[in-house]
Amino acid sequence: MEGRAAALGAGTVLNALATGTGSAFGIDVETRATVELDPDADDVTGEIAAAPTADTELIERCVALATERWGDGEGGTVRTDSDVPLAAGLKSSSAAANATVLATCAALDVTVGDRSGGVGAEAAVDAAATDDPDVTRLEACRLGVTAAREAGVTATGAFDDASASMLGGVTLTDNAADELVRRDVVDWDVLVWTPPERAYSADADVARCENVAPMADLVAELAREGRYATAMSVNGLAFSAALGFSPEPAVEAMPHVTGVSLSGTGPSVVAVSDPTDPGTDLDRVRDLWDDREGTVRSTTTRSDGARILTD
Numbered sequence: 001m002e003g004r005a006a007a008l009g010a011g012t013v014l015n016a017l018a019t020g021t022g023s024a025f026g027i028d029v030e031t032r033a034t035v036e037l038d039p040d041a042d043d044v045t046g047e048i049a050a051a052p053t054a055d056t057e058l059i060e061r062c063v064a065l066a067t068e069r070w071g072d073g074e075g076g077t078v079r080t081d082s083d084v085p086l087a088a089g090l091k092s093s094s095a096a097a098n099a100t101v102l103a104t105c106a107a108l109d110v111t112v113g114d115r116s117g118g119v120g121a122e123a124a125v126d127a128a129a130t131d132d133p134d135v136t137r138l139e140a141c142r143l144g145v146t147a148a149r150e151a152g153v154t155a156t157g158a159f160d161d162a163s164a165s166m167l168g169g170v171t172l173t174d175n176a177a178d179e180l181v182r183r184d185v186v187d188w189d190v191l192v193w194t195p196p197e198r199a200y201s202a203d204a205d206v207a208r209c210e211n212v213a214p215m216a217d218l219v220a221e222l223a224r225e226g227r228y229a230t231a232m233s234v235n236g237l238a239f240s241a242a243l244g245f246s247p248e249p250a251v252e253a254m255p256h257v258t259g260v261s262l263s264g265t266g267p268s269v270v271a272v273s274d275p276t277d278p279g280t281d282l283d284r285v286r287d288l289w290d291d292r293e294g295t296v297r298s299t300t301t302r303s304d305g306a307r308i309l310t311d
């Protein structure tokens, strides 16, 4: 009983720590999970490639909750390997949880897809429905969010990040209710600067973020209108200030991009360029960010989301 799956990292449009409303978009950076189930095992043992001392509780909870829900409570092993740097603001926890839940479904021979007949924002996802699965990707995503809450790696549950990682595209969510408010496909070039330090979401100063709630409401309004890139730039200025990160990398990028923001609870900064936006130049931003400590990575948005791996 083995299953493998991959899920996306993501960038931030709106950080949910101020109001519980959040927004994020999937990017072409993946985390893969391999799950082996053993009907005779009671426990789940996790391993994170290239990070032997990192906390494996999240992925172990994901397997345990998935086998309780869709299997017979099997134990086993789970191993992740990732191109998403851990605790850098690029939704490593959401990608790990989504990949692990889908890999567990694959190991259980439970089919996963997007069921037709959804309502509201979920109907937009259903537009891509091709089959009648046992489990929808949104159900799998919500299970990963429950595991993240139980493992204590999140402030709000981060359904915004998790839905962007699972479905791709850009999502706007209510994290208090784990509800999808809106989803759209975006087609952007993306530049990511990741400084060497790490910032765990569980350690973020939520009270400081709540101080900028009026700005978060404004960002949410822009996102509801589909003005995601503008929303993102406003978010970046507000949450860099609230969380104590320099706004300088975003400010120097701003004349050359469609949108730029501190991502998640930092420290990465993500800039996007809409190819139909004539004034943008991510190469120029790369020249500026290359002078900074850390790594600069070029990528793109993804609209397909997480998937079970079959080869």
Ligand SMILES: Nc1ncnc2c1ncn2[C@@H]1O[C@H](COP(=O)(O)OP(=O)(O)OP(=O)(O)O)[C@@H](O)[C@H]1O
Pocket (backbone or CB within 6 Å): 031, 048, 054, 055, 056, 057, 058, 059, 080, 081, 082, 085, 086, 087, 088, 089, 090, 091, 092, 093, 094, 096, 153, 154, 158, 161, 199, 200, 201, 202, 263, 264, 265, 266
């Ligand atoms: N590849 C992975 N495999 C297993 N667990 C992971 C992996 N990546 C992250 N995690 C879990 O997620 C925790 C980090 O979560 P955190 O929310 O702080 O990071 P993040 O999701 O990258 O940040 P942000 O929400 O700001 O984007 C780690 O301590 C670990 O428990």
Ligand SMILES: O=C(O)C1=C[C@@H](O)[C@@H](O)[C@H](O)C1
Pocket (backbone or CB within 6 Å): 012, 014, 015, 016, 017, 022, 023, 089, 091, 153, 154, 155, 156, 157, 158, 160, 161, 201, 202, 263, 264, 265
């Ligand atoms: O832990 C959380 O609840 C979150 C962490 C960050 O990624 C935020 O960007 C997200 O909106 C919520």
